[in-house]
Structure formats: C-alpha cells, structure tokens
Amino acid sequence: MTAQKTKGVSPSQKEAEHLLEELEQFAGDAPSSTPKQTPDRDYHLWMEKPAEQDDERQKALYKKHLTFYLGETSAPVPEGLLPAGLAPLAHNPAAHSPFPVLLTGESGTELWTLDHIMRKLLEASSLKDEALEVYKRHLADLERRLLNEYGRVDHFQDFEEVLSSLALQAFKRLTSANGEDHPAVTALEQLSMNVPFKGLLIGYGPETVRHLISRSQAATWRKSVYDTLDRLEELTLSINALVESAQNAERESDASNTAFSDSIDFDKLKEVVQSVPSPSSVDGSRLKRLKKIADSLNTWHDILNSDKHAAVFLEKFTSTDPARAHTEKARREIIGLIRDYHLAVLEEKHRFDAGKHQKLFDDFSELMMSDEEIRLIPPVLLFLDARQAAEHQEALVARMLSGEKIKISIQATSLLDGERLLPLYGWARMATALNRFYVVQTPLPAIRDMWDEIRGALQFEGAAFFSFYTLIDEEENAPVADYIRCGAAAASRVFPLYAFNGQTAKPLSERFFLSPEIQPQSLWAVNSHTVRVGDEHGEQSFTFTPAEFFYLHKGFQTHYFPVSREEEHAALIPLVDFLKDTRLHKEHLPYITMADGNGELYKLLVDEFIVDQCAAIAADWRVMQEWSGIGNSWAAQALARHKAALEEESEAKIREITESYEARLNADREQLTSEIISNLAAGLLSDEMIRLGSGLSAPVAAPPSAAPEKSAPPQEDSAAPESAPEAEAEEEDEGLSFDEAYIDTPLCTSCNECRNINSDMFAYDANKQAYISDVNAGTYRQLVMAAENCPVKIIHPGKPVNPDEPDLEDLIKRAAPFNG
Amino acid sequence: MFGVSIDNLLNLDQKYYQMDDYQSDIPRWCPGCGDNGILTATQRLLREEQIAPEKTVFVSGIGCSSRFPHYMNTYGFHSLHGRALPIAEGVKIRRPDLHVFVNMGDGDCFSIGAAHWIHALRYNMNMVAMVHDNNIYGLTKKQASPTTPKGLKSNTTPRGAVLEPLNPLVTTLAVSNVSFVANVVEWIPDLLFDVIKKAFHHKGFSFIRILQRCPHFTPHVFDPIMNEPDRLRLLTHDDGMVIPDAIKKIYKNVETHDPSNIHKAREYASDTETIPIGILFRDESVPTYDDIRKPTKPNTPSVINEALQREFDKFGIKPKND
Numbered sequence A: 001m002t003a004q005k006t007k008g009v010s011p012s013q014k015e016a017e018h019l020l021e022e023l024e025q026f027a028g029d030a031p032s033s034t035p036k037q038t039p040d041r042d043y044h045l046w047m048e049k050p051a052e053q054d055d056e057r058q059k060a061l062y063k064k065h066l067t068f069y070l071g072e073t074s075a076p077v078p079e080g081l082l083p084a085g086l087a088p089l090a091h092n093p094a095a096h097s098p099f100p101v102l103l104t105g106e107s108g109t110e111l112w113t114l115d116h117i118m119r120k121l122l123e124a125s126s127l128k129d130e131a132l133e134v135y136k137r138h139l140a141d142l143e144r145r146l147l148n149e150y151g152r153v154d155h156f157q158d159f160e161e162v163l164s165s166l167a168l169q170a171f172k173r174l175t176s177a178n179g180e181d182h183p184a185v186t187a188l189e190q191l192s193m194n195v196p197f198k199g200l201l202i203g204y205g206p207e208t209v210r211h212l213i214s215r216s217q218a219a220t221w222r223k224s225v226y227d228t229l230d231r232l233e234e235l236t237l238s239i240n241a242l243v244e245s246a247q248n249a250e251r252e253s254d255a256s257n258t259a260f261s262d263s264i265d266f267d268k269l270k271e272v273v274q275s276v277p278s279p280s281s282v283d284g285s286r287l288k289r290l291k292k293i294a295d296s297l298n299t300w301h302d303i304l305n306s307d308k309h310a311a312v313f314l315e316k317f318t319s320t321d322p323a324r325a326h327t328e329k330a331r332r333e334i335i336g337l338i339r340d341y342h343l344a345v346l347e348e349k350h351r352f353d354a355g356k357h358q359k360l361f362d363d364f365s366e367l368m369m370s371d372e373e374i375r376l377i378p379p380v381l382l383f384l385d386a387r388q389a390a391e392h393q394e395a396l397v398a399r400m401l402s403g404e405k406i407k408i409s410i411q412a413t414s415l416l417d418g419e420r421l422l423p424l425y426g427w428a429r430m431a432t433a434l435n436r437f438y439v440v441q442t443p444l445p446a447i448r449d450m451w452d453e454i455r456g457a458l459q460f461e462g463a464a465f466f467s468f469y470t471l472i473d474e475e476e477n478a479p480v481a482d483y484i485r486c487g488a489a490a491a492s493r494v495f496p497l498y499a500f501n502g503q504t505a506k507p508l509s510e511r512f513f514l515s516p517e518i519q520p521q522s523l524w525a526v527n528s529h530t531v532r533v534g535d536e537h538g539e540q541s542f543t544f545t546p547a548e549f550f551y552l553h554k555g556f557q558t559h560y561f562p563v564s565r566e567e568e569h570a571a572l573i574p575l576v577d578f579l580k581d582t583r584l585h586k587e588h589l590p591y592i593t594m595a596d597g598n599g600e601l602y603k604l605l606v607d608e609f610i611v612d613q614c615a616a617i618a619a620d621w622r623v624m625q626e627w628s629g630i631g632n633s634w635a636a637q638a639l640a641r642h643k644a645a646l647e648e649e650s651e652a653k654i655r656e657i658t659e660s661y662e663a664r665l666n667a668d669r670e671q672l673t674s675e676i677i678s679n680l681a682a683g684l685l686s687d688e689m690i691r692l693g694s695g696l697s698a699p700v701a702a703p704p705s706a707a708p709e710k711s712a713p714p715q716e717d718s719a720a721p722e723s724a725p726e727a728e729a730e731e732e733d734e735g736l737s738f739d740e741a742y743i744d745t746p747l748c749t750s751c752n753e754c755r756n757i758n759s760d761m762f763a764y765d766a767n768k769q770a771y772i773s774d775v776n777a778g779t780y781r782q783l784v785m786a787a788e789n790c791p792v793k794i795i796h797p798g799k800p801v802n803p804d805e806p807d808l809e810d811l812i813k814r815a816a817p818f819n820g
Numbered sequence B: 001m002f003g004v005s006i007d008n009l010l011n012l013d014q015k016y017y018q019m020d021d022y023q024s025d026i027p028r029w030c031p032g033c034g035d036n037g038i039l040t041a042t043q044r045l046l047r048e049e050q051i052a053p054e055k056t057v058f059v060s061g062i063g064c065s066s067r068f069p070h071y072m073n074t075y076g077f078h079s080l081h082g083r084a085l086p087i088a089e090g091v092k093i094r095r096p097d098l099h100v101f102v103n104m105g106d107g108d109c110f111s112i113g114a115a116h117w118i119h120a121l122r123y124n125m126n127m128v129a130m131v132h133d134n135n136i137y138g139l140t141k142k143q144a145s146p147t148t149p150k151g152l153k154s155n156t157t158p159r160g161a162v163l164e165p166l167n168p169l170v171t172t173l174a175v176s177n178v179s180f181v182a183n184v185v186e187w188i189p190d191l192l193f194d195v196i197k198k199a200f201h202h203k204g205f206s207f208i209r210i211l212q213r214c215p216h217f218t219p220h221v222f223d224p225i226m227n228e229p230d231r232l233r234l235l236t237h238d239d240g241m242v243i244p245d246a247i248k249k250i251y252k253n254v255e256t257h258d259p260s261n262i263h264k265a266r267e268y269a270s271d272t273e274t275i276p277i278g279i280l281f282r283d284e285s286v287p288t289y290d291d292i293r294k295p296t297k298p299n300t301p302s303v304i305n306e307a308l309q310r311e312f313d314k315f316g317i318k319p320k321n322d
Helices: A002-006 A011-029 A036-041 A053-068 A114-125 A127-150 A159-177 A183-193 A208-228 A234-247 A266-275 A280-302 A307-315 A324-347 A352-363 A384-393 A393-399 A426-432 A450-460 A480-492 A546-553 A552-560 A575-580 A581-585 A608-627 A633-684 A687-691 A702-735 A753-757 A780-789 A806-819 B006-010 B035-049 B065-069 B084-094 B106-112 B114-123 B167-174 B189-201 B219-227 B243-251 B262-270 B303-317
Strands: A045-047 A103-104 A111-112 A200-202 A380-385 A405-411 A440-442 A465-467 A498-500 A512-514 A524-535 A535-543 A560-563 A572-574 A589-595 A600-608 A762-763 A770-772 B056-060 B075-078 B100-105 B127-133 B181-183 B205-211 B232-237 B254-256 B275-282
Touching: A036 A393, A045 A600, A053 A589, A053 A600, A103 A114, A103 A208, A111 A114, A114 A127, A114 A183, A127 A183, A159 A183, A159 A200, A159 A535, A200 A208, A208 A234, A208 A280, A208 A307, A208 A380, A208 A405, A208 A450, A208 B181, A234 A280, A234 A324, A234 B303, A266 A512, A266 B006, A324 A352, A380 A384, A384 A393, A384 A405, A393 A405, A393 A426, A405 A426, A426 A440, A426 A465, A480 A546, A498 B006, A512 A608, A524 A702, A546 A552, A546 A589, A546 A608, A552 A560, A552 A608, A560 B303, A572 A575, A575 A581, A575 A589, A575 A608, A753 A762, A753 A780, A762 B303, A780 A806, B006 B205, B035 B065, B035 B127, B035 B189, B056 B065, B056 B084, B056 B114, B065 B075, B065 B100, B075 B084, B084 B106, B084 B114, B084 B127, B100 B106, B106 B114, B106 B167, B114 B205, B127 B189, B167 B181, B167 B205, B167 B262, B167 B275, B181 B189, B181 B262, B189 B205, B189 B275, B262 B275
Parallel strands: A045 A524, A380 A405, A405 A465, A440 A465, A572 A589, B056 B075, B056 B100, B100 B127, B127 B205, B181 B205, B232 B254, B232 B275
Antiparallel strands: A103 A111, A103 A200, A440 A498, A498 A512, A524 A535, A560 A600, A589 A600, A762 A770, B181 B275
C-alpha cells in the first residue's frame, strides 16, 4: 500500500486508496467478534529441546506420573492450552464459521456457504483489476457483517432483503464522504437495489436444522406432486373456466363454436332441453360438484405454488409429539387432492357419469391410488432434541420399529454432560442397525459436506434418520469457536460424519458412506504443521484423538496432568502409540501434545479414564470403517483363505509333477537298463555264442506280449454297433404308430362337417379349428365318416377303440386311405 | 404392487372379444364350402386385433360369398350385385373411424362390378377387399363366370366354356395406383390368415384374391390343385410374408419374391403353370383417396359427442336463481 503511494500513478488508484482508507476506518469501528485474534497474526508452533534425565530421576518421575494415571493425584492444567493439531487453525484469523448458509437453487435444493455467496457476488459484479480489488474489500466488510449479524440467528431471513439493506448502508456511508462515482461504488449501489440471486439466509442455532430440512423437504415434495400430477396446473385453469362458462350460460345463448352447427340443429336441441320439466336439480349438482373441485384445486394451487406455503403446509405435520393424528390428517388431505384431480380429469373430458363413477369417488381411498400417487403422501418429519429423545425413548423406539415412512431428526446441543459422554450417536447406530433407515450423521457446521446425502435421505422413499450435533456453548469465553469444536467432534471419531443408504438391495460398502473430510482411511485424523525445535524447522504430524476433543470440555480437564519440560522422561509415549499396543501399558504412560497461546508445545499426561474412552471409540470407529469397506477384516480373512487354498493347490500340483517326473525317470531308467542289457546280451550272444549252440533266445521278449493287448479294444468297439441299430429301429416303430385318431388341426378350414356328424367327438379350439376332443364320445363309424367327408382330408381315424363295434373290418378298410 | 390405478378401475368394463363375439348366425353354406375357412380367418384377425364389432363394417354384393355380413356380428351391408365397392367407399369417406371389409365373389367383382373394381383400385381407399373366387356362379346354380376355365360345362355353356378365363391378378397389377395385391388359397388356413392380417395393416386398398373351393359345382377344378401341392408357388420374403417351416414341408415350391418388385409380380401373375401364393405387390407410398380428399365433416362418434357435450354444458348447468 505504501509502495503504491510513493509511485502515485493514476487518479483512479488514488481514489481506490481513499476508499480503502475509508473502509479500514469503518471496519475498525465495527466490534470485532474475535478479539484474541489480533496478537496471533503469525502463529506458529515451537518447542525447546527436552532436557536429558538420568535413570533415577526418570524412575521417580514415572512413579509420580503413574499415581496420576491411576487417578490418585491431580493437578490444575494451565490456562489457554489447545490441542497442537487444532491450535494453528483456532489462531488463524482467516478461518471463520461457514454460517450463515444460503438455501437457494432451483426449488431450494442447494446449500451455499458464505464463501460461495461471496464468490458468486464477485462474479456477478463483472468488475476488473483495481476496481475489483476495491469491491472485494467492500464485500469482505459485507461478509463480516453478515457473519456477525446473521451468523448466529437461527431463524431464516430473506437473503435479498438482508444483503440489499447492508449494501445500501455501505453505499450511503461511502457516498457521504465521497460523492464521485467509482465503478466499485456503482456496483455496490447496484447490489443494494438488485441482488443477483435469491434464497434464504440461515444462521447457526438450535432451529437451523429444522428450517433447512423442512424447507428442502417441502421443495422436494412440491416437485414430486407436480411431476406426478403433471396436468394439475392446466386442469385447475380449465375447471375454473368450466365453472365460469357454466355460470355465464344464460347470457351466452349463441353457440360460440359454430363449426358443427350445421351437423346438429342446436336451436332445436335447446328447445328440447328447456322443455324437459325440471332438470335443474340434476344440473345444479354438477355445478356444485364443479365448484367444489375448483375450490379444492385452487387451494392446492396456492399451497403448491411456493416453497414457503408448501413448507407451512408440511409444517402442520411436524411435531415433537410422537403421535399419529397429524400424519393421518396429511394422508387424508393428499388423498382428497388426488381424488379431486381424477374427478377434474373426468369432468374436463365430460366423461363423468354420476351413476358409474359417483360411488367410486365416494369411497375413494388409498387402494385406488397408483404407487406413484401413494408416494405423494408426505412423510412425517419428527424433530427432537437429544433430551426429548431420551424422555420419549420408548415411544421413539416403537415408532422406529413400526416400519412406517418417517423422517426423524435428533439434534444434540452437547455431547458431553459433566463428566459423562452422552450416548447420542447411539441413536444413529441403532437406526443403522435397523437397516431400512437412511441415516445421516453430521455436526451442523459440516452440513455442506453431507448435503447431498441429506437430500438423498429426504428423497428416499422409506424412513430416514438424521443425527445432528449443534454445539450451543453455554460456557463463557470458550477457548475455541463453536464451529471448530463441532468439527473436532467429527474428526475425533466421537461423532463421525457418515451416511447409510436405506436401499437394502445395494451391497453394504456402497451403502455406507464415510465423509472424506475426516480422513476415513486412517484410524485417527492427522494434521501436519511446521514446528521449530530449537533452531531447526521440521514438519510434525499431530493426531487428533477423542482425548484432544474431551480436553475442550471443561468438565473433563481433571483427567489431564501437565508435564513441565524438566519433568519429561523416556517412559512417556504418545497416546496413539499407547493405544496401539496394550503390552506398552506396563512400563509407559500416554501423553497428548498441546500448544499454548504463543505456540509453545506442551505435553499433557492422560489418565486411565480417557484411555478407556479412547479405546472404546476406536473400536466403534473400526466397525464403521469395516462397514464402509475400509480395512475389511472379512475380506482379509477370505483373501487369506483363498491364498491358502491356492498355495495348497500349487503345492499339490508341484507334488504331482515331481511324482510323474520321477515315475518317468524310473521308467526311462529301467528301459535304458533293459536296452543296455539286451544290447550287451546281443553283443555277447553274437555269432560265436550262437555257434556254441546254446539256443538262448535274446531277452527281447516284450514285443510279442504287447500285441494281444492292443488288439483287445477293437473287439469291444465292434460289439457296440450291433446293438445300436436295434434301438433306433424300435424308436422309429413307435413314431410311425397310427393307432390313435387325430386331426391336423392347423389345416382345418372350419367347414363344420365333422361337428355336424358328432359335436361331442369333434370340437373347435380357440382359433375355431377342429380337434378330437373325446374319441370315446362316438363310434368308429362316425370317425371314418368324418374322415371321408372332410374336404381337406385332415382327419386320421386310426384304429378302433372299441373292438366290439359291428362291421369293424369294413370300417378299417375304409379308414385305411386316411391313415396312410 | 399396492394401489390400482384409477384409470384401470374406470376401464374395468372394457371387454376382451372372443371368436364367438364376432359370430352372429350359423353359416348356411354347402357342406365343405371354402367360405367357412375365410370366415374363420377373418374372425381370427378381428380377435387378434381386438377390434370392437361396432367399429367394423362388412360390405358385400350378391352371391354365395356375399352372405358373409350375415355371419359377422358387426355392421354389415348386403348390397346390390357388383356394387359392394362404391358402397364401401361411401361408408369409409363419411366414417373414417370404421374398419371396412368388402367381400365379393368372382362373378360379382370381375363381371358386373368390373368397373367399380378398376376404379376402387385407382382410388386406393383404406379397406380390405376379398374376392372369393370359386370360378363359377354358385348361388344361381352353375353359370360360367369370368374366371371359369375354358371347356368347363355349365348351364350357360353346356358345350363347355368357349373363352379363355380372365386373369384378375394381371388385370389388378396393371391398374395405376394399385398398392396391395395378394393371392391365396383358402385351404391353407395359416397362410390365409397371414395374408388377411397383412392386408388389414396395409394403408390403402388391399386386394386379396382367394381361390375358394366349391365342392358342389367345381370340385374337378380345385381337387387337382389341392392334390398337387407343387402347383402352388409360395412367395416368401422378409419384407412380405414369411412361410412357416411346417407349410414348407408340404408345399415345397417356395420362392423368394420382393413385394416391391412389380415386374416380377406381373411375371408370377401371368404364369399359367403355377399359382403364386402370397403377397405379389405392395407399395405403402401410394396416397390414399381418404387422405387426399379428407372429409371436412366426418361423422365419427367422438366429433358428434364433443359437439353435443359442448351444447349440453350450456343448457345443463343452470344458475341457482333461475
């Protein structure tokens, strides 16, 4: 800034300078929300090198610390300590709460954080270069004011209104001192008049979740009503028009549409209709009916035309009281809407016939609605806080087990009570175990990360369960901002961000979603920071365990014991290592690393109580990891089994190969031996030997013995073909049998000749072609006559069923040509 | 499935038509008459397409075949000798929503109705015309018709017919605007049904000549054809009619013929040795007269109903103070 001043170039830059100064003055006036931020501008972690200790002193220190570990002594913890992994974040002036958030987008389905809003506003301004920089500064101020004034307001505001009034104030303030038109000032003026997007500004508070969920649910529901009853809008208009035209009937005596007037004499028709004695009672009823439908549709039209009205309509059914009355009412009203919709469809087409349809619509119930229409019945939204849930525990459990389509949201404003961890996440775990629920668990500040999952749960057709943690700190001067503590609950695995999809058809690992925000792959979340040790700088990573999270809660601070730098000794190990291996428990003590307001690192000894809590939470977290498919022990086991099986198989193969190789080797060796022997023998028994006339035959006796073996199989083969033709011949005989009477039905020309002879014996099939329905229903004579009369010659009489019929021989002769 | 759609409930009274729903009377044709087969095939078509009887009209002229409308439980018009086609055209132009079928005999269509036949082909209105060709005037007890073979003795030609018979297929294929010509015999029910179905789905004038046995007067004409399966030349094509394998086993003379090829169709039609069976010619692109001269005031029920309802709405609902 000063550099620019010395250069002092363009007038616009000067002006910008001026504006910036203005702005800084102005910002200085505003009360700062985090007063301790100022001294910590460049916060960094550091520590001195630990002092060396001799053995005896080490033993004494170990004993001292062990008494604390076992809960026999305690000591106050110094003020202002923060977990080392968290401290740089907590002292970072740039970090701020994501609240207020903006619920916007088509039908209120997108959730924008403050950063997102500001980015969009900057884009909308279309300024460039230094003008943009100036505008950015203005917006930073607006952002700060939004944060301060609306960050903790838990009822929603119209974003457009809020922003334009803030922008107007800023604009007025700037113009009172400087009347000239700087582009950034003009942009600000424009902003005060015309906010580029709409939505609802929602701050952080106990009601935030309720607003977000019920609004989003209303938008979803409204859309589904319009998608399913796609003609609703058009129908409403046309029914209104119908009522209108009916009421104006008297005045409009002329047929407005004369296209058909020459086909039908409408004047005559009118006379006829008017001459009928008293039609008014019937006609009155139609008008009444039409008016009723029109009223109903108009009411619904109003409800469905804005998210606000729809939310109010749905809000009727939200209740902290787990009773059924509200659900029933909603159900009845939606059924009424669908009935009126169908009535309107009929009336519009003039298809409504009182005699035929009146009763149907009188008894209209869910049974007559299609699946899609049944889906329109809005789910019950049940908002409870953790205390209420505990009070109504039995009723709530009964409700969850009942299997109805219910969306339950439980919100805790505190996870820790005194020295106790509240079993809040137990609810979410229970809903998950019930399997049908779509479960989403998130601390409120992280709701943006889980927004897709929340939308999924709201659109999910079955039951859903939301578990929220909205920290409302009642302690004065909490060392860390609420939103950081909420996030810490998620990162420390005490309240992990997760979602569980209720669609039971999917595999478990696809259904279970652990947010990548909390490093789901590892056991604990790890943060790395630069640490100066003596004069050297180095990266050091800090794990974030429940012990760090518990420390942020005052009630738990008695479980921590400060270790001064002089008292450090070799038996102290990080808590993470201590948890990993229970064998270390004998000779070691766990500590966690903390940082004070100046960034100096301290060690805090942790007692047995905290260690037990951490171990329990770690075990729970392992289960969650397995559900989401991370480090799946079943898969590992299956893999090990498979590997063992494969190894065994390959070993067996190796053994087999070795054996066969050895066998072959032995065989070759024997053959070779015998060859050598025979060669030797042949050599030895050469001419001289023969001449000696010993008569010894050479030991080559193998070939003659092999011959008969080879000739044996062909003998078996030759036996087989002899039996085969016999079997085939038998089969053919069966196929050629003409003993039974039959008709080539597909060729029948339906001339009825056979049925005229005996309609019991012959019948028509569905295509009106004849077949023999009962061969015993008539005589063989009739069968033969039918065959002779059939013009297409498709009746085959076969052989007579009854051998006692007269003149059988003659008949068989007559039947012969039709059996061929 | 939980709920039943309201639309389904409202349509509960919609009927599924059986074969018997299209049958009104017991046919009084001679025993073994081929007309029975044509009647059955037509009824089967209506059942397969689930056409409401009240949406169907059968128009006929005079003759054995023209008793057809009496046996159909639909609208029917047993009209004048040779005048079935103009009446059918009148029905179609005023009531385009109806399905029109015309049943004529060979004498009816090719002799006294010949002029109408030619012009009906040229007009190409959307209907199915079936000519029951038994080569004789049967109802009036055996007089020679235009298709009676040369030499056949009849009451009008006691020394045998002197003229060569008319070839209706060649004639039909020569008329301009012809769009669908098929030839089939009634004693192969599956082929008959298939041809009528193809004709029904063709948009335009579908002309089917059906060789129909007359067991009383012309058995000696048709029995030889029946007993010699190879005299029938079955035309098959993926684009026309596909002959089932079961039929190919009996009728082995099967040839592939593309129904869009009119020259080949004429060649098959004029062959005197064999009888072509199947779709000879089909052209979907020929414009129909009902499209060209679309009636400005069709009398369809929906139009009438709409107009009536509009008027009734004016009278029907009276304000209370009246």
